Amino acid sequence: MNDVCSIELLANAVANRLTADEEAALCEHLERCNACCARMEQLAGGEQWQQEAASLLMTDELDAAVPETMVWSEVDFSVEHLEPSEDANVLGQLGGYDVFSIIGRGGMGVVLKAFDRELKRFVAIKALSPHLAHSSVARKRFAREAQAAAAVVNPHVIAIHHVQPTGRLPFLIMPLLTGESLAQRLKSRAPLELTEVLRIGMQAAVGLAAAHDQGLVHRDVKPANIFLERGVERVVITDFGLARAADDVSMTRLGVVAGTPEYMSPEQARGEALDGRSDLFSLGCVLYEMATGVSPYRSDSTIATLRRIVDDKPATIASLAPELPPWFSHIVERLLSKDPAHRFASANEVSQLLEQCLSHLQQPMTVPLPACISALASKRYRRSTIGKFVAAAAGALAMLFAGILILLELDKGTLAIESEMDDVPIRIMQGDQVVKLLTVSKEGATTRIGAGKYIVEIGQEFDKAVVKEGSVQLSRGATEIIKVTRIDADKAESEQAKDEAAKAWLRRPVAGRTLDGKSFQLTGHDALMDCVMRNNSEALNRLLTMDKYDLDFSPRNGQWTLLQLAILHGCIETTSLLLRHGANPNFASEGTPLPLELAKRSGRKELVALVQKYVESGLAHQSNAGKATGRQLGTVLGKPIHLHERYFANQAELPGLLYNLFVPELEERYRKQHPDVEPTDSEIDDLAESMNAGFIRSATEQRKLLEAALLRKRQADPTSAEEVPGTQAFIEQVDETLKRLKTDRSHAAESLRKLKLQKHVYENYGGGRALKGGSQGLVLVDAQQRWFEERERLGEFQIASIELRNALNSYWTIESHPGSTLIEEADVHEIIAASL
């Protein structure tokens, strides 16, 4: 036994170079020798290494979220099969469509989300899988079947807008549906209610019938290919034709079964000729799965599944879901007959049967079960009351609505009327004809009318309810929902009054006058600024709490200036309102004091207390985005930036930040000019330099001009002793600009004309509302106010200020009030020309 401390031994232990005996001895030694333990830890990397390893190996919640999906496949797909696009936001292009993402992919096709630029809508592109696209048989079949599917026009069959059979990947264009597939629905909540099973089954059968009428067999009816549209709960069968295209290739050449064996018919599994009844077998499987939660022929392997489909009888529905009525089992069993001749004759027959069953479920007393299955109807089944159906239907439609729900079962479709209140007289009109008069009440009312176009309206002299979107096209098998909502008289009146007041405030002639009969309307930030400038807290409150006009009345929009102005005006009410609506008290415009500082300067204790409260509150902390942004930008840009102190304190930081933000754009620009060469940093720098130059010019010139104005003001007022650094140079530059402008007389004349326009509009708008530029707002407000005061004396400076005006020009929002025509700039020119 070796009980001696040996560094060499320890090193060998760590490097795993000990014999078994040596190791045993060392282990024993280590139990007694703390010094050797410490030495060994040192040899293994030491404390620091151990800590780093521990912290980096520790898993956190993000690890669990790291997707397992193979991103590569998408990249692979877009690189290999899409044409490149100039737009960096899209994966690429296919046949002129911008492809945004890959929605799904199966053995036969890839579904892409794409944008149709001409019609300006999103579409789904189904492309034949690349591995099948090599086969001319598959391509031809794909094209033929897609064209056949396109000919099927039915609300329950996916529409096909366009088929592109040629090109690298043949594809077809379909509408982009929102909702979920039946497979997804079953995954989240199976089994489904019987009414839902029947409704989905019936609508699917209607779709299949339409396809069969065109001689088209779907061949791959399964939950994943049955889509449930969100909201309307319309059932749409998707994926026509692709199964067949794959079939031809894989079945005949590779000896592999394509498609989803679980829902395949026996004749399909045997590779025999198919007709529409094959789809009925698959539909039977789907009904079975919807009602019981399991698919009838699921097995461990494809071969076992196929064998079961051909030979086995699935477990009876009664054994899995004894509460379901026997007649339902009977329908499914018949659909699952091995011999097609024993199934129903057509999808049409199935849809009618399911529809009648659905009617029976809703009204067991008045609608009998279809004769062919009534013999099997059992008295044990007592779930089919109106009440239960109503509850089920409401759940199924995912539209829980306050009040009662009355369903009108129509022989060719379902019209549901949901009402928020009792005793509402309803009139169902077809053209000028009254089809039916109803009173929606707790007792309920039912009627049967044919398919067609209806208008549902409230009966005479009833003004407490209103029908929303009462015009409805009821098609066979479809479910349409009409909503009747309550009009709360008091509430409606006060709402309306508030609306009117708000609208009036917005529409009121600015500065008390209209121009040529037209009035200006303030929107967004302008309106808020106007309220603040006028200390009109009532109007401000209205704007801040109003969201009806699609206008942004958030104080975060240009918040810094707003809040500062409110404090400068010493108006507690407006300050408080802005703070409550999220204006950030921890942020200030460039070169200006923080709100708290301003409040302190005002000497008003309550104002200080108010701002202080928000500065310290969690709310303020949360909205204290500036520092976070600084940190974040800093991290992104790889250097520490404290946005508040440094960015605003130093003008030069701004172009620097922007430069970094524009790098990708610059690279893009460079690539367009030199498609073959990747830009180097220095080349990007050069590009950025030219861009920066422009930016710096406009930013600093604005500032220079303003500071020059300030200086002149100070010169005129010797009590203002504070010297603005570099002012003399600024003034020289301004003079330079002036000289240049004056030599260009036409330019000067034009500028003067614009300036007059500017002045005119400014005066008509009043206040400092024109000056939005966020970070520069207060400086500009202050400066422009002074400038306007002094502009007579500083005659020439008017022209120089055109530079300023140019920068400000884009801030103007001139809109007429709703209903009148928009005032064009040209109109104002005219008005001014007339008035000058």
Place this chain on the structure above:
Amino acid sequence: MTPTPTTRASLLFRLRDSQDHEAWVEFVEIYEPVIYRQLRKCGLQDADARELMQEFFIAVSRRIEHWELAKERGSFRGWLRRVTRNLVINWMRHGQRRLIAVGDPESQALLRDIAADDYPELIEFDTELRRSTFQRASESVRQEQSSKAWQAFWSTAVDGKTPAIVAQELGMSVGAVRVAKCRVLARLKEVVYTLENES
């Protein structure tokens, strides 16, 4: 079992061949967690992060060929970091356009809009990359060690249990636990070093 050095010494070179699946699979394996975690830490939702991650790989696949031509631009890793950074900035800019104030010059609105949202702090790209390296290294070391030795290491070094407790749990001597821990730590260091110097 040392990871074969040839696999990634040439990874960068091999990536230029868009047909080289293996290289791309490996590249994705290394960078997927890095980019995903990085993006999530920028405050992106899961779906956004996945989408942006997709963009990252697309961007790399499109530009990798050109990258070789401009070696003076710095390390491969630095370039990837920049691609990520640009994606994040783009996302901030485009994803939040709806917040831009009416009529403001876009540049200012841009900065302000970013300011208008409070994101958690970013974690350094390098840290994430190193994390990814550690994860891969640990996977490799775990496979070469006995499961007891690995558990001894994990319980003491990562979970922070005392050697005495771990020895009892695993039915080993305290000394053996200490040796196992140090052995794995040392081996991990080697593998991490190898992986980092390959790429």
